[in-house]
Amino acid sequence: xxxxxxxxxVVLLGWTGSVAQPxxxxxxxxxxxxxxxxxxxxxxPGTFDPPTARLDDCSTQRNLDEAGRAQxxxxxxxxxxxxxxxxxxxxxxxxxxxDTARLAFGxxxxxxxxxxxxxxxxLRRRQVAEMRSAMAAHRGGPPLVLVTHGSVVTDLTGLAIxxxxxxxxxxxxxxxxGVAGRLYIE
Numbered sequence: 802x803x804x805x806x807x808x809x810x811v812v813l814l815g816w817t818g819s820v821a822q823p824x825x826x827x828x829x830x831x832x833x834x835x836x837x838x839x840x841x842x843x844x845x846p847g848t849f850d851p852p853t854a855r856l857d858d859c860s861t862q863r864n865l866d867e868a869g870r871a872q873x874x875x876x877x878x879x880x881x882x883x884x885x886x887x888x889x890x891x892x893x894x895x896x897x898x899x900d901t902a903r904l905a906f907g908x909x910x911x912x913x914x915x916x917x918x919x920x921x922x923x924l925r926r927r928q929v930a931e932m933r934s935a936m937a938a939h940r941g942g943p944p945l946v947l948v949t950h951g952s953v954v955t956d957l958t959g960l961a962i963x964x965x966x967x968x969x970x971x972x973x974x975x976x977x978x979g980v981a982g983r984l985y986i987e
Contacts (some may be wrong), residue, residue: 830981838971844869859896873904888943
């Protein structure tokens, strides 16, 4: 009987599109002035864009599917449910990132730095330095949101996260940002 009850709970939680058990410290950290959200774009099937992909034509890129669009919407719902208003939303110019940002937060400003540079170590280093500079300039107000790709999240935080997962960074006394937590939205 206990197994049946657990199955019913799992089915109901899956059916409602619930958020995996969030750590309240993540939401608390987001309420602190100057916090940063680094969000990996929602689910987009496949890996990498084809070599012929163009930024000005979404049809040439890897994009969110129906599940990814629904996931992005749930990210925004989780922020609203926890009463977290966001500030600027900067996004990789790739369509899957812009779509994630717009579906979750209703806005997005393309920022080329957030698309990363997988095969160019020097460019990656410069991009991370530019991201850190923008993060350092964000000293107060609602969270700054950066919507990007897995490799960029790893470069910034040292963490490997799933599509649709985000990391919350909190400003330390010395002005640097440390990981306050992370949360995956199904």
